[in-house]
Amino acid sequence: MKxxxxxxxxxxxxxxxxxxxxxxxxxxxxxFPYSKLRLSSCTDDIVVLAAINAMAIPERLSHMELVVVKxxxxxxxxxxxxxxxxxRRPLKTDVARLPALQTLPRTFCPKPEHLDQLIESxxxxxxxxxxxxxxxxxERRDRLEVFLKAPASKCYHHNGPGGLLVHSLExxxxxxxxxxxxxxxxxxxxxxxxxxxxxxxxxxKTFTCDVKGRPTAAARLCAHDDLTLEACAFGLAYLDKVDxxxxxxLRHIWTSASPGARYGMPAxxxxxxxVRDADGQSAMADNQRKxxxxxxxxxxxxxxxxxxxxxxxxxx
Numbered sequence: 570m571k572x573x574x575x576x577x578x579x580x581x582x583x584x585x586x587x588x589x590x591x592x593x594x595x596x597x598x599x600x601f602p603y604s605k606l607r608l609s610s611c612t613d614d615i616v617v618l619a620a621i622n623a624m625a626i627p628e629r630l631s632h633m634e635l636v637v638v639k640x641x642x643x644x645x646x647x648x649x650x651x652x653x654x655x656x657r658r659p660l661k662t663d664v665a666r667l668p669a670l671q672t673l674p675r676t677f678c679p680k681p682e683h684l685d686q687l688i689e690s691x692x693x694x695x696x697x698x699x700x701x702x703x704x705x706x707x708e709r710r711d712r713l714e715v716f717l718k719a720p721a722s723k724c725y726h727h728n729g730p731g732g733l734l735v736h737s738l739e740x741x742x743x744x745x746x747x748x749x750x751x752x753x754x755x756x757x758x759x760x761x762x763x764x765x766x767x768x769x770x771x772x773x774k775t776f777t778c779d780v781k782g783r784p785t786a787a788a789r790l791c792a793h794d795d796l797t798l799e800a801c802a803f804g805l806a807y808l809d810k811v812d813x814x815x816x817x818x819l820r821h822i823w824t825s826a827s828p829g830a831r832y833g834m835p836a837x838x839x840x841x842x843x844v845r846d847a848d849g850q851s852a853m854a855d856n857q858r859k860x861x862x863x864x865x866x867x868x869x870x871x872x873x874x875x876x877x878x879x880x881x882x883x884x885x
Contacts, residue, residue, distance in 0.1 A: 570645065571598045572620055575652055577641035583617070583651050584639050585610065586659055586667060588674045588710070589630055594621075606653075608638065609674035611688050617651040627658055633710035635659050635672060668692060669700040672708050678717045679731035686738055690768075694761050698812045703765065705804035712775040712800070720782040721771065725873060726855040728782065733774060736851055741767035743847030744840070752839065762815050763840040766822040770844055772800040797823045 591607030602621040607614070617640060619626060630636065640653040664672075669691050678684040694700050707713055721727035721736035744767040748755050773796035777788035787796070798805070798820065808816035818840070825841040826833030836842055860870035860877045867881040 570647055570650075572601055572603060572618070572652070573599065574645040574647075575643035575650060576645070577643050577652070581642035582640070583642060583653075585613075586635060586637050586663060586672065587613075587615070588672055589632065589634050589636055590614075590674050590676055591616075592630070606656075607676070608636070609676045611671055611673045611675055611684060614674070614676040615651065617653055619653040619656060624654065624656070626656055630658075633674070633714070635664065637663055669704050670707060673713060673717065677714050678734070679729075680735070683731060683734050683738060684717065687734065690738070690741070690764070694764070696758060696761050696812075696815075698808060699761055699765055699815065702801075702804040702808050702815075703768070705807055706769060706772065706801050709803075712772075715775040715778065715780050716772070718780040719774065719778050721774070722852075723778075723782050723784070725859075726852040730781075732782075733771060736855075737768050737771060739851040740770055740844065740847045741765075743767065743850055744843045747843040747847065758815075759818075759840070762818050763822075763843060766819055766840060766844050767847055769801060770797070770823065770848060773797040775800060794823075
């Protein structure tokens with residue numbers, strides 16, 4: 570390929586804010602150096618070219634860093650390509666204008682359909698404050714890859730790639746289902762807080778495991794539940810200013826005591842129970858599926874130390 574052979578198509582421009590998820594330096598057939606960049610957002614995963622001697626590229630761009638890019642869609646003798654004309658780091662205003670979770674890299678999600686569910690659910694929230702809160706918690710390059718890639722547990726429920734995201738969505742939806750059954754008149758604003766609490770109930774695991782579910786040093790020193798507030802600290806600081814009632818509600822839900830727990834205040838609202846119960850139901854349902862995965866779905870089956878039973882019933 571020769572960069573000089575690339576010709577821009579009229580009205581075919583390329584712009585956007587992306588995460589830099591890959592970078593390789595190459596030389597074209599004439600010996601001109603260029604960078605091949607992989608750019609990702611929640612909807613796209615694109616490879617673009619940047620001629621090193623023809624444009625200024627910010628120094629020390631790192632993996633997963635946000636960049637704002639402009640360029641042209643070009644055609645050449647052998648292939649087409651997107652050739653950048655500008656690349657820079659975004660301003661805070663650039664990032665603030667983006668839709669919720671726009672910068673989650675699709676390329677890192679083992680099951681993109683679950684990323685689509687996440688995006689749709691969060692953007693459907695009527696509370697702009699909760700959308701911004703979730704952005705501040707999840708759109709952090711030091712943890713978002715774990716949230717998208719990691720399993721929810723090492724050996725049991727949702728233990729495949731992307732299991733943490735799947736489990737988190739199941740718990741959030743489970744909370745809403747319990748509300749509809751038990752408290753259909755609950756205000757929409759409170760329902761949305763319950764959804765967020767379910768979605769982020771395991772966010773502490775982004776500290777205690779890596780993308781493959783292997784325990785980190787933090788896992789040997791801290792329980793993931795104890796790290797939930799720390800993982801959400803940046804978002805909670807924002808909520809404290811714009812919606813303090815939502816902030817304290819989330820704190821209570823995540824820290825209230827379960828039966829038999831040594832620490833924590835007693836649950837003072839049904840949402841705390843709904844999140845706990847939805848968590849247990851999601852985990853047990855997936856474990857039961859795994860226990861009967863390779864055998865007839867009836868009778869007894871085991872997964873680890875746990876036994877599961879499905880009766881053989883006939884419709885008469």
